[in-house]
Amino acid sequence: MEKFEKLQGIAAPMPLVNIDTDMIIPKVFLKSIQRTGFGVNLFDEMRYNRDGSEIDDFVLNKPQYRDAEILVAGDNFGCGSSREHAPWAIADFGIKCVISTSFADIFFNNCFKNGILPIVLPQEQVDVLMADAEKGANARMTIDLEAQEITTSDGQVITFDVDAFKKHCLLEGLDDIGLTMEKVGSIDTFEEQAAQARPWV
Amino acid sequence: MSPKTLYDKIWDAHLAHEAEDGTSLLYIDRHLVHEVTSPQAFEGLRMTGRKVRAPEKTIAVPDHNVPTTQGREDPNQMTEESRIQVQALDKNAKEFGVHYYPVSDIRQGIVHIVGPEQGWTLPGMTVVCGDSHTATHGAFGALAHGIGTSEVEHVLATQTLIQKKSKNMKVEITGKLMPGVTAKDITLAVIGETGTGGGTGYVIEYCGEAIRDLSMEGRMTVCNMAIEGGARAGLIAPDQTTYDYVNGRPHAPKGAQWEAALDWWKTLFTDEGAHFDKVVTLKGEDIQPVVTWGTSPEDVLPITGVVPSPEDFEGGKVEAARRSLDYMGLTPGQKLTDIEIDTVFIGSCTNGRIEDFRAVAEVVKGKKIKDGMRAMIVPGSGLVRLQAEEEGLAEIFKEAGFEWRLAGCSMCLAMNPDQLSEGERCAATSNRNFEGRQGYKGRTHLVSPAMAAAAALTGRLTDVRELV
Numbered sequence: 160m161e162k163f164e165k166l167q168g169i170a171a172p173m174p175l176v177n178i179d180t181d182m183i184i185p186k187v188f189l190k191s192i193q194r195t196g197f198g199v200n201l202f203d204e205m206r207y208n209r210d211g212s213e214i215d216d217f218v219l220n221k222p223q224y225r226d227a228e229i230l231v232a233g234d235n236f237g238c239g240s241s242r243e244h245a246p247w248a249i250a251d252f253g254i255k256c257v258i259s260t261s262f263a264d265i266f267f268n269n270c271f272k273n274g275i276l277p278i279v280l281p282q283e284q285v286d287v288l289m290a291d292a293e294k295g296a297n298a299r300m301t302i303d304l305e306a307q308e309i310t311t312s313d314g315q316v317i318t319f320d321v322d323a324f325k326k327h328c329l330l331e332g333l334d335d336i337g338l339t340m341e342k343v344g345s346i347d348t349f350e351e352q353a354a355q356a357r358p359w360v
Numbered sequence: 361m362s363p364k365t366l367y368d369k370i371w372d373a374h375l376a377h378e379a380e381d382g383t384s385l386l387y388i389d390r391h392l393v394h395e396v397t398s399p400q401a402f403e404g405l406r407m408t409g410r411k412v413r414a415p416e417k418t419i420a421v422p423d424h425n426v427p428t429t430q431g432r433e434d435p436n437q438m439t440e441e442s443r444i445q446v447q448a449l450d451k452n453a454k455e456f457g458v459h460y461y462p463v464s465d466i467r468q469g470i471v472h473i474v475g476p477e478q479g480w481t482l483p484g485m486t487v488v489c490g491d492s493h494t495a496t497h498g499a500f501g502a503l504a505h506g507i508g509t510s511e512v513e514h515v516l517a518t519q520t521l522i523q524k525k526s527k528n529m530k531v532e533i534t535g536k537l538m539p540g541v542t543a544k545d546i547t548l549a550v551i552g553e554t555g556t557g558g559g560t561g562y563v564i565e566y567c568g569e570a571i572r573d574l575s576m577e578g579r580m581t582v583c584n585m586a587i588e589g590g591a592r593a594g595l596i597a598p599d600q601t602t603y604d605y606v607n608g609r610p611h612a613p614k615g616a617q618w619e620a621a622l623d624w625w626k627t628l629f630t631d632e633g634a635h636f637d638k639v640v641t642l643k644g645e646d647i648q649p650v651v652t653w654g655t656s657p658e659d660v661l662p663i664t665g666v667v668p669s670p671e672d673f674e675g676g677k678v679e680a681a682r683r684s685l686d687y688m689g690l691t692p693g694q695k696l697t698d699i700e701i702d703t704v705f706i707g708s709c710t711n712g713r714i715e716d717f718r719a720v721a722e723v724v725k726g727k728k729i730k731d732g733m734r735a736m737i738v739p740g741s742g743l744v745r746l747q748a749e750e751e752g753l754a755e756i757f758k759e760a761g762f763e764w765r766l767a768g769c770s771m772c773l774a775m776n777p778d779q780l781s782e783g784e785r786c787a788a789t790s791n792r793n794f795e796g797r798q799g800y801k802g803r804t805h806l807v808s809p810a811m812a813a814a815a816a817l818t819g820r821l822t823d824v825r826e827l828v
Contacts (some may be wrong), residue, residue, distance in 0.1 A: 169502035174679070175676070175679065175680060176676035176677060176679075176680045177556060177557075177656050177658075177680060179656075179792075179794045180412060180624050181792070181794040181795065181796055181797050182794065182795060182796075185796055185800075186773050186774065186775050186797075187398050187775075189424075189775065190396075190425070190439075190441035190444070190445055190775070191440060191441070192399035192400065192403070192444060192445060192448050193400065193482070194400045194509075198573075204795065204796050204800065206564055209800070229792075233562070233676045233680075234557060234676055235556055235557040235590070238557070238590065239492065239792065239794060240491070240492050240506075240792075241397065241398065241490055241491055241492040241494075241506035241507060241508055242396075242508075242775075243397065243400075243490075243508035243509040243510060246508075247676075261557050261560055261591060262560075263532065263557075263560065264560055264561065264590065264591075264592050265492060265506050265508060268507075268508060268511070269508035269510065269511075272508060272510035272511070273510070322381075322383075322524070323381055324379070324381060324383045324522075327625065333419070335510070335514055335522055336408075336513065336514050336517050336518065338412070338522075339385060339514065339517075339518045339520060339522065340517075342376075342377050342385060345376050345377040345385065346377070346385065346387070346518060346519065346520055349376035349377075349395075350376075350387070350519070353374075353387065355623050357484075357621070357624065358617060358620070359482070359617040359618075359620065359621045360389050360417075360486065360647075
């Protein structure tokens, strides 16, 4: 996985609440057996007309947000299905950080597996960042994961929390499976004990 | 020892490793796999030369893409992309040696219906699947939740999942349900109360008399939609109803092992005085047959209500409600029972079990669906289909004018040919009313099977209590 270090980029505002995984990547695009190539269909039904032409007033179609790398979103972002195609599409588009007051649990976990940093902040701070994002391409935010700081375009600094283990994995670009394999002894021992205690499983 | 919740007990029994910061390796007893979220995971194993650690605990079945019409063994009935996904699962199941129920197998069906039906799901287990509705299995007192594809690969390779423990939430439904009110109404009413983010960060334990009174089918319906409330999982403590359902299923323990299992299962309940971080209580008598009006499962109202106005809400929900009403083509103040529908979908992992179909038959027996109505009933598994035929339910449906389909996810998420067209309006027994969920610009109202049946007869959203 690619390392996440310091990111300076354009933030796009999406204040709508409850943006679900069907909005992020509609199911007609789940039929690929690859992990890549979903970016072009990110937010497909909000982004394109039925004939494939772009919907002009959708945020990521506006000239100033076409290269956005950060998304500032409404409450409960990523609710719905477990499809990892949602973070795959977000990453494939080029977005590396999503900021909201809350995320759905599975989506939140899926982000970290794909080098995307989801940041949870209180409403007032999301409001500040949303206003900053609405300034357009001239407003570039900086996300410093190591320092756990967001710097707005006018220099305001907002700190955020992140799970220490998940932060470590993102910073180092670590593969979860490789890390777990290092604990295979614990898994073997557990499996033997469980087979004794609950042989019917 | 301090008192524990049911969730605490299952968690502790599956902890293979715990780091100082609480990051844990949770051992997984059952891994269910379907064709949409697994191909990239199997490919990952292949690329790294890894094996499936416990193929005997891994169960695969195609369900999302499969057509539900006769003659579907013919691969030409699927689009090329669907066919590639299903064929990839065929190949992966064989190559990695996991249990498999192909499309041609009578036991094939929706993964969350097949697992319990075959006795794979047992009390006290940890169950995961690359599908958010894995929460269904919590009805057995199993800790069950959805995972992403990277986690599918992780479980295939290590039989564990990296987790941090969630908080405990209790949802108690006291007293009895009124006639015409079902498990679906309970679970929707709870989401209406808590919101779709209300359970985020929690594992819910459902309890109370109204939950105890439910059959296993009803309990699965309740737990299925824990995820729509944002919770990682929903749980119901096992009891005699659970044991009776499990006993004798193909993969349930037998003989001395059954007795040993039963001894342990009987310890799986929340201790007196155990701590819950959040408690929600609803009175069973207060719950009415409900419908959704918007494009989020939290947009729930009793069928006797009227379409709300965006001004009835606060904050970001005002704009979301405005967008929902526009998408759904509804006007504030309109009576819910005046909303005309043209499509009825009965099925899904929420409501595709035998009890659901009995409820439908009770409403439609000897009657005809409204002229021009497209109404389909899709069993959750081949065995549910067979049982419904043996009980004479299928004949009742066909005589009433329903299409009687083969098993699969079907129009719940419309990855197969069963889809809504633009502007079509559907009363559905499934679990999500998101924009585009059942087809591009399709409009979905979530209801119970009995309410869907009533709507099929009248051609509008209908209070089933007026028909029976």
